[in-house]
Amino acid sequence: MNMLMLLLRNLARGPSTDAFPFGDTFTPERLRGRIRFDPELCTGCRLCAHVCAGDAIHFDETDEGLRFTLWHNTCTFCGLCEHYCQTKAIHLTDDWHLAHLQQDKYAMIEQGVVAPAACAGCGCRMTAPVPALTALAYRAGNRRIEHLQTLCPDCRRKAGVTGGRS
Amino acid sequence: MPDMLSSDTLSLLFAVLVFPGGLFALCVGLVLKGLDRRLAARLQRRVGPPLLQPLFDLVKLARKRTLVPDIACKPVFLAAPMVGCVSMALAAALIPIPGVYDPDPLLGDLLVVLYLLAVPAVALMIAGSASGSSYGAIGFSREMALMLAYEGPLLMVLVTVAIKTGLAQGGVVTFSLSEIVRYQQEHGAYLADPWMWPAFLAFLAFFPANLGIAPFDIPEAESEVLEGPLLEYSGPPLGLFKVMSALKAVVVLSLGIALFFPTAPAGAPGLLVHLLKLGVLSLAGVTVLRTAIGRMRIDQAVLFYLKWPEALAIAGLAAVLTLA
Amino acid sequence: MSFIARISQRSPWLYRINAGSCNGCDVELATTACIPRYDVERLGCQYCGSPKHADIVLITGPLTLRVKDKVLRLYEEIPDPKVTVAVGICPISGGVFRNSYAVAGAIDRYLPVDVNVPGCPPRPQAIIEGIAKAIDVWRERL
Numbered sequence: 001m002n003m004l005m006l007l008l009r010n011l012a013r014g015p016s017t018d019a020f021p022f023g024d025t026f027t028p029e030r031l032r033g034r035i036r037f038d039p040e041l042c043t044g045c046r047l048c049a050h051v052c053a054g055d056a057i058h059f060d061e062t063d064e065g066l067r068f069t070l071w072h073n074t075c076t077f078c079g080l081c082e083h084y085c086q087t088k089a090i091h092l093t094d095d096w097h098l099a100h101l102q103q104d105k106y107a108m109i110e111q112g113v114v115a116p117a118a119c120a121g122c123g124c125r126m127t128a129p130v131p132a133l134t135a136l137a138y139r140a141g142n143r144r145i146e147h148l149q150t151l152c153p154d155c156r157r158k159a160g161v162t163g164g165r166s
Numbered sequence: 167m168p169d170m171l172s173s174d175t176l177s178l179l180f181a182v183l184v185f186p187g188g189l190f191a192l193c194v195g196l197v198l199k200g201l202d203r204r205l206a207a208r209l210q211r212r213v214g215p216p217l218l219q220p221l222f223d224l225v226k227l228a229r230k231r232t233l234v235p236d237i238a239c240k241p242v243f244l245a246a247p248m249v250g251c252v253s254m255a256l257a258a259a260l261i262p263i264p265g266v267y268d269p270d271p272l273l274g275d276l277l278v279v280l281y282l283l284a285v286p287a288v289a290l291m292i293a294g295s296a297s298g299s300s301y302g303a304i305g306f307s308r309e310m311a312l313m314l315a316y317e318g319p320l321l322m323v324l325v326t327v328a329i330k331t332g333l334a335q336g337g338v339v340t341f342s343l344s345e346i347v348r349y350q351q352e353h354g355a356y357l358a359d360p361w362m363w364p365a366f367l368a369f370l371a372f373f374p375a376n377l378g379i380a381p382f383d384i385p386e387a388e389s390e391v392l393e394g395p396l397l398e399y400s401g402p403p404l405g406l407f408k409v410m411s412a413l414k415a416v417v418v419l420s421l422g423i424a425l426f427f428p429t430a431p432a433g434a435p436g437l438l439v440h441l442l443k444l445g446v447l448s449l450a451g452v453t454v455l456r457t458a459i460g461r462m463r464i465d466q467a468v469l470f471y472l473k474w475p476e477a478l479a480i481a482g483l484a485a486v487l488t489l490a
Numbered sequence: 491m492s493f494i495a496r497i498s499q500r501s502p503w504l505y506r507i508n509a510g511s512c513n514g515c516d517v518e519l520a521t522t523a524c525i526p527r528y529d530v531e532r533l534g535c536q537y538c539g540s541p542k543h544a545d546i547v548l549i550t551g552p553l554t555l556r557v558k559d560k561v562l563r564l565y566e567e568i569p570d571p572k573v574t575v576a577v578g579i580c581p582i583s584g585g586v587f588r589n590s591y592a593v594a595g596a597i598d599r600y601l602p603v604d605v606n607v608p609g610c611p612p613r614p615q616a617i618i619e620g621i622a623k624a625i626d627v628w629r630e631r632l
Contacts, residue, residue, distance in 0.1 A: 003458040003459070003523060004454070004458055007209045007454065007458055010208070010209050010210060010211045011208055011209055012212065014211070015207075015208065015211050015212055015213045015214075015526065015529075016211045016212075016526050016527055017211075017212055017213045017526055017527055017529045017532070018528060018615075019596060020528075020615050020618060020619075021533075021534075021618050021619060021622045025615050029596055031613075040583065040614050049406075053586050054579065054585055054586050054588075054610070055586075055588065064212060068502075071583070072608050073579055073582045073583045073590070073606060073608045074579050074582070074583040074584065074585055074588065075579065075608070075610075076579065076585065076586060076610035077609065077610055078610075096609075096613055096615065096616050096618070097607065097611075097619065098607070098608045098612070099605060099606070099607045099608075099612075099616055099619045099620035100605070100606055100619075100623075101605055101606075101610075101627070102598065102602075102603050102604055102605065103608060105582065105598070105606055108606075108608065203531070207529065207531060211526040212526040212528055212529040212531065212532075213529050213531075213532050214529070214531055214532070215531045215532065215534055216500070216534070219500070219501065219534055221497075222497050222498065222500045222501040222534055223501045223503075223536075225494060225497045225498050225501070225547070226497075226498040226499075226500075226501040226502075229495075229498050229632060230545075230569050230570075230571075231495070231569040231570050232569070233542055233569050235565070302517075392539040392540050393538070393539045393540050393543070396540065396543075397539070397540045397542070398540075398542060399540075399542065399543075400542035400543060400569045401569055404542075404543060
């Protein structure tokens with residue numbers, strides 16, 4: 001009898017079905033979906049690749065600079081990369097439209113190249129720390145810090161010993 | 167005369183293949199099935215498939231490849247669904263549509279309908295055992311157990327109605343469906359008589375098992391025995407089984423209408439009233455029941471049929487005999 | 491496209507194969523099938539118990555060595571025309587189980603895959619989107 005009352009109530013209240021795929025659907029506010037990478041903010045620390053559970057993130061050195069590659073087809077969307085990224089160069093958007101045909105399987109990637117800089121000391125190629133990182137580490141910068149930022153790790157070490165005089 | 171004979175044969179063929187058997191019953195059955203799926207979806211707060219979904223399924227199945235298992239007995243495996251379909255088309259031609267269609271007495275009466283009603287279940291059993299699958303064998307044994315349980319009450323209900331009509335007309339029993347319908351057209355439906363209610367209830371309890379609908383869809387339970395006898399079927403033969411079940415729904419529901427409430431005007435309005443009755447009986451007796459109750463176990467189902475519908479059928483028969 | 495083909499494409503029956511899944515994707519598939527909010531029956535879909543009734547096969551899990559032969563056999567039992575959908579990142583690439591000694595590897599090395607639905611697990615709407623894409627592929631094969 002309870003069941004019949006329930007059925008009648010269901011009939012009276014009408015369907016509760018989402019219009020999707022024929023219409024729009026809702027997306028929860030904090031849904032973790034397709035990943036966006038911003039090379040302007042990346043310092044090349046590679047912590048994201050280290051914490052990635054699905055081994056989805058790869059860094060490789062190319063002629064243009066440090067290349068970040070993420071393959072959505074092995075990403076678990078756990079959000080650890082975004083959590084550990086100090087400058088939030090990695091961001092999980094709420095875009096969940098990831099279903100794709102087989103021929104696009106290997107096109108489901110997010111890629112970005114971190115442009116290299118030249119060391120002000122020795123002139124070697126390096127990945128410069130980004131301003132966002134300095135802002136996080138030191139509330140206000142000074143001339144010495146700004147100078148250190150233009151140096152490669154080797155030169156920075158030397159500068160640290162000599163007190164900034166090169 | 168050969169001319170007369172051929173026109174008789176033609177009209178019989180028309181009755182079996184087009185109206186009211188075969189094509190007409192198939193269309194009605196498919197629409198009933200679509201209505202049933204749609205109402206079930208509404209009762210579960212879903213939108214549900216389009217009304218003609220069963221037809222789409224049939225067309226799709228006709229275009230799929232047919233696979234026959236290596237260990238199956240191929241001729242029997244392929245013949246079983248055809249036997250079921252033909253028997254149901256024949257049975258549909260035997261049942262009168264009040265005010266519209268009166269079956270040729272040449273074709274048969276209530277007893278023939280009773281035999282034909284058993285054929286789809288037998289076809290399913292043969293299909294299950296011919297497929298060589300162990301799930302098919304389980305479905306076969308369940309179908310058989312269930313059939314033994316529900317055939318008893320069914321037989322008694324049919325006899326009750328036959329005796330009631332026979333006694334009322336001064337004889338003993340009348341197995342002619344046309345007679346039964348005509349008597350009720352003149353003297354009012356049996357459903358209006360409270361003494362016939364036990365028999366009607368027993369009949370209501372009979373058709374979920376016969377049509378393979380929850381809570382008695384145990385032989386074809388897809389979550390337990392992977393659709394049992396139908397497991398190894400694919401493509402057109404599976405489609406034929408779907409045709410068979412659509413026809414069977416129309417036959418069983420029409421039989422219920424003919425036995426208990428056939429009063430209807432003649433001509434086209436009669437046909438409309440008949441279709442309306444079919445719809446109401448199908449939605450109330452089948453859809454609501456299968457949405458409200460989960461599947462039983464085979465032992466529970468057999469016990470249920472041996473207890474309640476059996477008791478109701480006996481009570482109905484006793485009521486008719488004592489009142490006479 | 492002929493009228494018949496247009497009618498047939500409205501009745502895709504779904505069959506699930508669990509190739510060693512953690513059950514996360516299977517729960518999402520059950521949600522897609524059973525919860526009124528994501529009613530797949532609107533597309534004419536119907537989950538079926540037998541591979542021989544299926545049109546669209548949904549594979550979850552990283553294809554472990556233990557089930558590999560059984561999955562391939564089940565796949566052979568599905569009558570043509572059929573479409574394969576890999577649900578979740580495990581069947582697509584191996585996911586977090588990639589390079590495990592117990593896992594045979596991405597499923598498209600062993601059988602033809604048509605649509606991929608990445609996610610761990612994908613949300614029900616994404617699965618429905620994948621099924622809609624699979625129906626488009628299926629229509630061309632009918």
